[in-house]
Amino acid sequence: MTKANKTPLTYRDAGVDIDAGEALVDRIKPLAAKTMREGVMAGIGGFGALFEVPKRYHEPVLVSGTDGVGTKLRLAFEWQRHDTVGIDLVAMSVNDILVQGAEPLFFLDYFACGKLSVDVAASVVGGIASGCEQAGCALIGGETAEMPGMYPDGEYDLAGFAVGAVEKASIIDGKSITKGDVVLGLASSGAHSNGYSLLRKVLARTNSKPEHEFDGQILGDVVMAPTRIYVKPLLAALARFGGAIKGLAHITGGGLLDNVPRILQPGLQAHIESSSWRMPALFEWLRQEGEIDKQEMYRVFNCGIGMVLVVAADTASAVSQMLSDAGETVYTLGEIRGCDAGTSQTVVL
Structure with a gap:
């Protein structure tokens, strides 16, 4: 080993800027302060x-969830849209724990990059704080990791972690769902954070750009619309109607076909009429331009339904x-119908 070059090295020489990290923390603190709550x-x-x-x-029973934003981040990098993916990050976890009746209590994030841009990171965390406010949970911690050589310039990764609580007697597990119960759907705000690998294929096939006009809007706004957070209205409904809301399913990866059966007991089927809602323009466009089979659409995308409820008919x-x-x-x-014993499924007709 040679000792010819004796110039002192610093962490910054290795690609890590501690001062930038401290500047980010200073930017984050007032954003997190807006999310503080009891506890x-x-x-x-x-x-x-x-x-x-x-x-x-x-x-109290604690309910936890973790998720990311998936390949929607690739569009955030390419289109320089960093302000809403933090909302997506929060939504994917808090909506997941909500389906078991849990009130989200607090959230932590993990932001990893090769070279830290304080402005980009602050924009992302600003979205995380906004999502936490929408969900009524506190942003109480996280980690910003600057790792030279691990990520290309201008790229980063995100992970989020939510913890909530539910009374033991009020846990929603779908076990009381029975034939004749009604299936309700809450509209999504767009593609949320699922199916973006296929969505990006269609964008590439059609040479679509974020500034293009789409259905009276800007395509970038439609595609990057943040995931809807259903926490506050559904917690209010659960407080009022209790056990009459028998099951909740967050429509994420796997779409309507794979997510709803997760809350059904064997021998039950969610029978859904496709005529009961209008598939939003984005999904119709994806189906046509990608020549995607409808059943594939229902399995990959939410197709306009972000949350499903199973409710007593009365x-x-x-x-x-x-x-x-x-x-x-x-x-x-x-509605919920019977099907072959030992299976549970969703049928969209």
């Missing part, structure tokens, strides 16, 4: 974040009205 004991800045489960819970109308009053677009999609 937060210590948040951003410590080695670990402290959170006390609110005392209004009698038998309460379905009231639940639908309450959610509509809260600003949700609600569709009566179909």
Whole structure:
């Protein structure tokens, strides 16, 4: 080993800028402060974040979830749209724990890059804070990792972690779902964060650009619309109707066909009429330009339905009205029927 070059090295020489990391923390702190809520004991800045489960819970069960944003990030890089993917990150985890009846309590993020851009990272975290505000949970911690050589310039990765609580007696597990229950759907805000590998294939095939006009809007706005967060209206509905809401399914990867059966017992089928809602223009365009089979569409994309509820028939109308009053677009999609013993499935006709 040679010792000819004795110039002192710094971490910055190796590609890591500690000062940039500290500048980012300073930018993040006021964003996180807006998300504070009951239970937060210590948040951003410590080695670990402290959170006390609110005392209004009698038998709290913690529910956790983790997710990312998937290849939607590739469009964020290429189109320089970083302000909404943080909302997607929060939504994918909080909507997941919501389906078991959990109130999201706090959220942590992991942001990894090759070279830290404080402006880009702050834009992403600004979206995360916005998502946490929408979900009513606190952004109490996270990690920013600058790792030279691990990621190309201008790229980063995201992961998110949500923890919520539900009363043990109020856990939603779908076990009470029975034949004759009504299937309701809440409208999505777009493709959310699923199917973007196929979506990007269609964009490439059609040579589509973010500035192109699409259905009276800018294509970039349509494609990058953040995932809808259903937490507050659904928690209110659960508080009012309790066990009448028997099952919830977040329509993510796997679409309507694979997600709804996850809450059904063997021998039950969700029978959904495709005529009960209009597939938004984005999905019709993807289907036509990609020549994608309809059943493939229902398995890859949410096709305009971001959350599915299974509700007792005698309460379905009231639940639908309450959610509509809260600003949700609600569709009566179909009903629960019987099917072959040992299987559960969704059928879209």
